[in-house]
Amino acid sequence: MEAFVTPVNLVIAALTIGLGIAKAAAVRQQRDWALRLTASVLVLAGLIFLLATPLVYRAVGNAVSSPNICALLVPVSTLLCVGHAHILSQLWQEDRRSPEVMRRTAARWAPLYAGAITVMTALYVHAPLGPAAPLKFAAVYSHVPEVVALHFVYWAALITTVVVTVRECSRLSVPGRPGFRRALGWFAVALGMDLVNVGLTATALLGSKAGPEQLAGAAESAWVSTIAGCIAANIALASMVLRSRRAERQDRRTLQNLHDLVVGRDPAVEQDPHIVLAPRWSLWTRFDTSLELNSLMAETHDGCGRLSPWWSPLPAAAVARLAGAPGQQELDEGLPAGWNPAAAQEAAILLHAAQARDAGQPALPVGTQLVKLPGADVEPHADREHLVQVARHLDHPVVVEAAELARQVLAASTS
Numbered sequence: 204m205e206a207f208v209t210p211v212n213l214v215i216a217a218l219t220i221g222l223g224i225a226k227a228a229a230v231r232q233q234r235d236w237a238l239r240l241t242a243s244v245l246v247l248a249g250l251i252f253l254l255a256t257p258l259v260y261r262a263v264g265n266a267v268s269s270p271n272i273c274a275l276l277v278p279v280s281t282l283l284c285v286g287h288a289h290i291l292s293q294l295w296q297e298d299r300r301s302p303e304v305m306r307r308t309a310a311r312w313a314p315l316y317a318g319a320i321t322v323m324t325a326l327y328v329h330a331p332l333g334p335a336a337p338l339k340f341a342a343v344y345s346h347v348p349e350v351v352a353l354h355f356v357y358w359a360a361l362i363t364t365v366v367v368t369v370r371e372c373s374r375l376s377v378p379g380r381p382g383f384r385r386a387l388g389w390f391a392v393a394l395g396m397d398l399v400n401v402g403l404t405a406t407a408l409l410g411s412k413a414g415p416e417q418l419a420g421a422a423e424s425a426w427v428s429t430i431a432g433c434i435a436a437n438i439a440l441a442s443m444v445l446r447s448r449r450a451e452r453q454d455r456r457t458l459q460n461l462h463d464l465v466v467g468r469d470p471a472v473e474q475d476p477h478i479v480l481a482p483r484w485s486l487w488t489r490f491d492t493s494l495e496l497n498s499l500m501a502e503t504h505d506g507c508g509r510l511s512p513w514w515s516p517l518p519a520a521a522v523a524r525l526a527g528a529p530g531q532q533e534l535d536e537g538l539p540a541g542w543n544p545a546a547a548q549e550a551a552i553l554l555h556a557a558q559a560r561d562a563g564q565p566a567l568p569v570g571t572q573l574v575k576l577p578g579a580d581v582e583p584h585a586d587r588e589h590l591v592q593v594a595r596h597l598d599h600p601v602v603v604e605a606a607e608l609a610r611q612v613l614a615a616s617t618s
Contacts, residue, residue, distance in 0.1 A: 458496075
């Protein structure tokens with residue numbers, strides 16, 4: 204078994220830790236807690252496989268003069284990894300990612316993790332252990348009461364957190380991302396394989412009392428379920444990453460029209476075409492779609508602000524009036540993602556403002572300017588979706604007609 208596990212563990216550890224480090228590097232560009240936790244989950248998972256490799260298991264034990272120290276470090280790292288996954292499942296739910304809710308969740312679960320790890324450490328230190336027993340620790344030392352107690356404490360904490368996290372994943376619903384459910388299914392399978400490991404290890408721990416060597420193979424086989432779980436977890440994370448990148452590319456293409464409207468034809472761009480960010484290129488940013496999307500959003504917001512001298516309430520009022528007019532249902536058929544009143548009004552305001560700017564019209568009198576856009580109060584986590592909705596509404600007949608009506612009204616008032 205060791206001949207099989209050693210290369211497999213080392214390969215998985217290298218790939219997983221490497222991917223985790225890449226995610227951690229991405230945190231420098233994108234301050235997102237979900238990304239940070241994904242990086243920590245990957246690094247911890249790779250550390251688990253590295254410490255469980257028989258060669259490393261013995262080397263670490265010899266280095267610290269505690270031959271089986273990895274038998275403690277592996278379950279502790281597993282609890283921390285599952286705990287991070289538990290928090291990650293909370294961040295995937297919009298109604299549970301607020302700082303207040305996250306603090307309450309941490310306060311409720313931190314004692315379980317901290318208590319379990321503390322008790323496990325105390326039991327390990329007190330246990331009379333002998334030579335290293337990588338992959339067979341539960342079977343070889345099943346006669347030691349502290350080892351039995353250590354495993355029961357670990358299993359109780361692990362089963363509790365896995366069941367809760369799988370239940371959270373089963374309740375998740377992310378509108379507009381149907382493939383996310385499939386990725387969550389793989390994620391649940393990965394967590395479920397930890398329970399398979401518990402079952403096999405328990406068989407080795409309790410069954411070996413009848414014969415220490417008879418069920419030692421069950422303890423070794425338990426690690427195969429962990430390997431399967433890691434593969435499922437990586438499939439889940441890879442699926443989420445690929446789907447996220449695909450969604451980011453699609454949103455970037457949609458936002459480009461809005462960006463070009465508010466930024467591309469601004470006379471100031473002729474002198475300085477990069478309103479917010481100077482052009483940067485690196486091997487990392489070449490493939491970082493989220494960074495490119497964030498830059499596009501930042502420039503779009505800045506361009507919208509530069510149009511503020513021409514913000515008029517007339518286009519928004521025209522949208523509200525036209526949207527309630529008879530026969531409007533025929534016009535709405537061309538809307539790609541459904542009618543969004545706030546997005547439609549903001550699109551009309553920006554379209555009218557951009558047309559006025561490009562025509563060289565003077566800014567509106569201060570008293571007639573709109574103070575803020577309809578989407579100014581959107582929550583930060585919904586900002587991207589709101590901008591995408593605004594971009595989708597730019598070509599809608601109601602928005603185009605509302606901007607034209609506003610132009611006619613203003614032209615008549617100044618003539």
